[in-house]
Structures are given as C-alpha cells and as structure tokens.
Amino acid sequence: MSKSSKNNPAYSSPAGGWGALRSSAKHLIQSENAAKSVKALLRANQPGGFDCPGCAWGDSATAGKVDFCENGVKAIAWEATSKRVDSNFFKQYSITELQQWDDHSLEKSGRLTEPMYYDGENDHYQPISWQEAFKIIGTSLQQLSSPNEALLYTSGRASNEVAYLYQLFGRVLGTNNFPDCSNMCHEASGIGMTNSLGTGKGTVTMDDFSKADAIFVFGQNPGTNHPRMLGTLREASKRGAKIVSVNNLKERGLQKFSDPQSPKEMIFLTGTTISQYYFTPRLGGDMALLRGVAKCLFEKFEHDKSVLDTDFINEHCHGFEAYRQRVAASDWDKILDQCSLTRENIEQIATIYTSSNKVIFTWAMGITQHRHSVATVRELLNVLMLRGNIGKAGAGACPVRGHSNVQGNRTMGINENPSMDFLDALEHRYSFSVPRDNGFNTVESIHAMLEGKAKVFIALGGNFSAATPDTTRTHKALKNCDLTVQISTKLNRSHVITGKRALILPCLGRTEIDRQSSGEQCITVEDSMSMVHSSTGQNEPAANTLRSETAIVAAIAMASVGDKIVDWNTLAGDYDLIRQEISAVIPGFDDYNFRIKAGRGFHLQNSAAQRHWRTPIQKAIFSDARLPEQLVHERAQLMTKKPVLTLQTLRSHDQYNTTIYGMDDRYRGVYGERNIIFMNAKDINKQALKNGDRVKITTVSNDGIARSLSNFKIVEYLIPPGCVAAYYPETNPLVPLESIADECGTPTYKSIPISIEKMDNQQ
Known part of the structure; x- marks a missing residue:
C-alpha cells in the first residue's frame, strides 16, 4: 500500500537518523544471521577489515571505529544470510517457474553454494563438480570460430586482483570483449574527462572536501545511492561551505541529514541542512544550465577581470576562444527552454560560483545517461576550468562512482577499448601477441549475441539480464548463446535467463575469509578518490564448496588456454604474486604489496590534479560543443x-x-x-x-x-x-x-x- 502524499518530500524527517537505524535493525534481523552481520559490520571500512561491498565513496582519514551506512548494513546482511540456494532448491524449483518470480524474491532466496549446470534439456539446474564445470567452459571456448565470439562481462564488485587476471585471461584467449558495468553508468565521465583533461578519473581527494568553499552536486541522490557521502557533505555544510544541488527530484538526503553517529542530532531529533540551494532542471537540461552559467561568467568578466582565471587559462588550456565564441552564440531562449529554469536561477548559480574561490563539482548518472552526456560532462569541466578549479586544493571534478570497485576494474584493464600503452606493457611482460582491435561494450555485446556473433557469455558478478536496457531483446540475446556462465554470490535474474546451456559458479562474498594454498588472502579495491586499499574478509564462508572469484577465473583460464604463457594456479594461490604482476604492468602500483599495508592504503596520483595534462596537445582542452538541437x-x-x-x-x-x-x-x-x-x-x-x-x-x-x-x-x-x-x-x-x-x-x-x-x- 502506498502512503505517498502530495507533499514533497513525503518523508518529513531528516535523512539518516532514527529512520536509518530502524531500517538497519530490520534488515539485520531479517538476515536470520544477525550476530554474523553485526560482527562483520564492526570491521567494515576499517584498516585490516573489509571494504563495504556497496558504494565506492572514499574513506576519510579521520573515520571512526564505526564507518558504515544503512546501505552497507543491507549489503552485509544480505550476504551474511543463513538462507541457502543449493541443489535441493533447484530440484524443487524449475527454471521456468523461477522466471516468474520477481527480482526481490529471487535474491532473498539466499546464498548460492554449489556449482550448478543447466544442460538445455532438463528444466532444472543439476549439481556439477567444479572440475567438470571448468571443462565445459574450456571446451566451449576452444571450439569457438574466433575468440571474439566470447564475451567477458565484469561487475564493479570484483577486486583488483581478479579483474587483472580476468582481463589477462581474455587477452591470452585473444579478445578485447570486456563489456562491464562502467559502460552503463560513468562511461561518459571517463571519455569526457579524458578528452578534456587527459585522465578519466576524478581529480579530488577526500581532503579537498574539507577545504572547498562550495560543492555543486549534479544529478545524483547520495541519500539512497552512496549515503556515506552525506556525512562528508554534512561536515562541509557545518563548517560553512556552500552546497548547491542540481537535480530534477528534490531528494530528502540532499535537503537535510541526521548523522546516526551524532549523539546531539539523534537525541534532539535534529539534522543538518545539506543544500542551502536547490535547483530542479528538466531532464537533459543540465548542459544548457551550465552553458547559461558560462554565459553569465563571460558577461561578468567584461566588468570584472577577476571573474575568470586568465592565468590558468593562458598557461594550461587550449580552445578558450572557440569556446567563448560558442557560448556567445548560445541563445538565452534556448538555454532557458532546455533547462526549464529562469535566468534569475542561472544568475544565482553563477554568483554562488564566482563568490567561491575553491569549488568542487560532483556528479553521477543524472548527468551521464543522456544522449549528450559526454558533451555535458565536458561542459561541467569547461565551467570549472574558467575559474581554475582543476588542480588546486579544495577544488576539482568528482564523478561519484557506484559499485565499490568499478573504478579499480577499469584501472586493471577491464576495458573494451584499452590504450596501446597498456597493451604494449602486457605484451612486454608476457611475450605473446595481444589483440589490438577494440572489443564490444555492453550494448554492442547484446547486438552481437542477437546476431549470433557472440556465443559464450561469462559474467564475473553482476546481474546482466536485469541491469541492461531493452529487456525483451536482451533476454533473447542471452538465450541465443551456446553457453552462459554466472560467477555469483546470490540468485538473481541472470541465472534464470540462460543460454542454451548455463553454469552457476558460486563464489565467496566480500565479507568472507579467502583461504588459498599460501594462507588467508586480502584483496584490494580503488574508490572514487583513487585511494587503493586492502580488504580482508572476516566471516567464515557460507559453504566449504565456495571458491574465490580469483580462483574461479584462474581455473577457467587454465581449462581454456593452459599455463604456457601465465601460471594461473600459482598466481591464484598467492594474491601477493598477482599484485607483483600488476606492479610490473600498470603505472602507479610500485611496491604494491608494501603500500597496501598502510591503514587506509595509498593514493594513485592524478595527472590533471597536478596540472599535468595527458591530452594530445599537453593542455586541458575546452569543448566547444553545440547545445542539443532538440531534447x-x-x-x-x-x-x-x-x-x-x-x-x-x-x-x-x-x-x-x-x-x-x-x-x-x-x-x-x-x-x-x-x-x-x-x-x-x-x-x-x-x-x-x-x-x-x-x-x-x-x-x-x-x-x-x-x-x-x-x-x-x-x-x-x-x-x-x-x-x-x-x-x-x-x-x-x-x-x-x-x-x-x-x-x-x-x-x-x-x-x-x-x-x-x-x-x-x-x-
């Protein structure tokens, strides 16, 4: 039953607070393993503990002994559940029957614990040995007409170690077909930032948020998608930073937040105002809004030369004059029509911006999932560059990633369009001919399956059939495959939308102890601020039949391409050895095994943050893109x-x-x-x-x-x-x-x- 009202927001209390605590307690109880969940929570996002399997928001250097949010509680309780999806479960429920279940019912069924095989004849999954499962995958890949008939999908949950092995396996196999969740969320951020700044990552650190005079939040809802960000915004607001939200829905978390770790706010039922200013443009109108802000800045510049940072522009930027001409040619009527804000609104935003010396722009998928999303990201950067807000303390660009290691996966080479430098490094290290042609991204992979150009689909985590667009056609594409393989912790839609044959390979979760031949292992992840830190599971595995993602990928590689080029089994037995390989191939990971021993890990240096521009002309580049002709x-x-x-x-x-x-x-x-x-x-x-x-x-x-x-x-x-x-x-x-x-x-x-x-x- 809906209790929605005509008031906005329908929820009148601050985000977080007692509502978050009550919800957290409910999910802990529903997990049917509350003690295990609570034990794990106390080690979440702590040195020596595990990285929360939820969002990729960074850890503050001053974070306390309790550093998790409501979403983290849900994710950990979901993983620690005592419910099991085993051979008895699949004997009871057919694939046809499970296809009728909703997504919530599928996932709440519990943890996958046994390798399962659908042979295309029986309507039930059947138990299968690990050895036989790997043999089926290896044989299927070896029988392909071309390695490019294989698709290797990756979720952002995967660790650096398994992501590195996965991409290495794919390239030894002979393909760059690495569709991943980045293709569906922040791809526009990576491409837009690379084109403008020479790097596809955010330029800020957590410390910058403690120094910013103003923080602009574009197209995102931290209260639901990355609640720990609200703690960072709360601290900024309390010290006097101006926070401006630009989002077409007025989300409660961006209005007021009560920190569950603040005794004062909890006892007195109060909260902290997050956004002092809130603007709600039309969907797709953010680029026009930003163009209007730029137009205001140029108008102010005519009377006040301090409005633009001309020293930064002259020394570090290219394309300024072309951009200024494009802004001048942009019509106010079109700007206002596309963003559906008033000129007074835009002038107010420009005034807030120009009155602040150090400014951070953060954004998420409200910016990146439009037809003109790359141009919009570049317009965000244009406006930052006009006042020199790239490469100085307390300022910069911050795309807020979703899943916990989606950024690290890309760093490790999960990319259908890898750089030649990266491929050269692989070729030098392993002495084999690396495939050079671009592979398929996520949408291209669906087309390839539909057209019979891709026949084996392997998913390292995630829920491809639910996350992708055009569901009917995506499901048809998956069913057209000869074999689909899911490496997973929980039952989901992708296990019941299968190829002609299908395998489920159950893996350890982030909270669980990973024991290999050399002993207990840690993994590493990279957050949105480019901090790389270790993660060590705390709970006993849900079943002794589970294998780590790293061990599973290594075994698939061994069954498919053998060990003449890479000794997969040795690497899978000791993750320190994988990290040594990463150090030898990927810049910035020198002394990897030593540096992750630091409490909060280490920071990957960002070239743009140092005002070193890795663009073809060695300067930051203004984009002079036109506004969309039509939305x-x-x-x-x-x-x-x-x-x-x-x-x-x-x-x-x-x-x-x-x-x-x-x-x-x-x-x-x-x-x-x-x-x-x-x-x-x-x-x-x-x-x-x-x-x-x-x-x-x-x-x-x-x-x-x-x-x-x-x-x-x-x-x-x-x-x-x-x-x-x-x-x-x-x-x-x-x-x-x-x-x-x-x-x-x-x-x-x-x-x-x-x-x-x-x-x-x-x-």
Missing part, C-alpha cells in the same frame, strides 16, 4: 499526437543497483510496491488523470518495436513538468537498445520518451 521529448513529439513525457529510471531507497532489499522507498513515501510512476500535478491534470490511477506506459520511437508496461500507479510528486520517474530495473524494458549516448554507447536510462494512458480496469 528527446521534442524529437519524439514529432512521432505521435499524444503528449510526450521524459522518463528517468531510478533506484528506490530499499535497493542497490539491481538488488532489491525490500519494497519500500521511505524517503519518497512509497511502501509495499514498485510499479510506480512519479508525475507532476500539471501533467496529471493535463491528461485528465488523478493521483493513484493505474496507467500503461509506452515508449515513443520510430523503430517499429512496441515497448509497453502496464498497471503502473501514478504518484503525484514535485518533479519538473514534462518529466516522470520510475524504478529500475522494472522500467528497463522501455529503453531501446539503440538509444545510447553519443561517443560512449551508454544507454539513455535518464531520457526515455514515453506516453501514458489510463488503464480501463483500475485496480
């Missing part, structure tokens, strides 16, 4: 007479990525259901609908493919007119596979043109 709703309106709305997919508060912990979204006032569409009151009235009506949602496109979802409940919400929001992955079927960002191929989950109509039979 998605304008193009789509030419295809239909029905009113077109722009849909964004988003997470509920009881969710992390595709993992749904529960059916509530308390900060938005929704309880017990997920088939929800958030709408502005004006749009509801315009279509003669009312709050609570059930509607059918249809994608507006001209590709001849019908994409619709039925029985979604309208919840009136303060969201800009013309924009709507609904939960992911339920609405992924509405995202066309061809609807991708220019230059990077990321699905446009935040800009889907749709129409809605009231269902005849209201429930």
